[in-house]
Amino acid sequence: MPYPSALRTGVLVALEFLTWLDEHDLDLGGLRQDRHGRRLDAGNTRTYAIRYFLSWTAGRSLTGKLVVLVFVAEPQSWRDDHSDVYEQARRSGAWNDEFIAMFSTASRAFQEDLDHRGLLREYAVKDAMIAASFLMLAATEMGLATSPMNGWDEAKVKKAIGIGDRDDLAIALLVSVGYAAEERRHPGRRARERNVFHGSHGPVRRGEYHTPGTSVLRQ
Incomplete structure (x- = not known):
């Protein structure tokens, strides 16, 4: 369960966002993603909290879908x-x-x-x-x-x-494109040497080394 302070922040952000919608004659049902971008561009920096709120509303068919x-x-x-x-x-x-x-x-x-x-x-x-x-x-x-x-x-x-x-x-x-319904855990990445190469493509095997612009050289 989120900490009380986090819940309080979320509620305040939701109220601020709803107030902003009212000031601009907008509603959740007709909210477009470009309008949400205007809210962020206007100086609001609590992006994560707004995104969580919109995900919550989307899950309840209150805002637009994917x-x-x-x-x-x-x-x-x-x-x-x-x-x-x-x-x-x-x-x-x-x-x-x-x-x-x-x-x-x-x-x-x-x-x-x-x-x-x-x-x-x-x-x-x-x-x-x-x-x-x-x-x-x-x-x-x-x-x-x-x-x-x-x-x-x-x-x-x-x-x-x-x-x-x-x-x-x-x-x-x-x-x-849409608002994420949940925060997904990153599955991780392979070791860098499996995907990033220097000089030429392909992993370097023991006893070999690469130099830029040349083929594999053996020691």
Whole structure:
């Protein structure tokens, strides 16, 4: 059972959160995750307590349920007009005209090379998965739980989101997002030497050592 002080803190946070909802004409039933993010951005730092409260309400059907995000890769999008991207970067001062001209030319040559080697789809999927990884980090910062999913049927997923007839698109990843119902115990990790290597891939056996840019050397 939680300590009385922890229970008291939880009750106070719940009341503060409900007051904030009332001040912004919101209710638990219609609460969206972006609105919850606004609460945290407004200066409230008790993320864990708010997350616990929302998990409690979700378990009682008082708040929204799980959201599944679908990351779609567009292998042919490089052929589109990207002038709006360049103009936005120019206005923000991030890119100057010289960089825009260089980037536009270099990126098109890069994509044409991928197309020649039949790698457009693979590259687009990787890009979409990079975007998904940053979304998961941002969601965690907001007190949300995420879970990337593999093993789905691409044709069924595409049909579900209305692109069943789009052979030019590919499903990169599905990510579920919501408020965790419980704190799960981490199962632990293998020893670092099983997964992290220096110089070249693969574990070093006794009597051998790796140097960067070379094959395994034997002593």
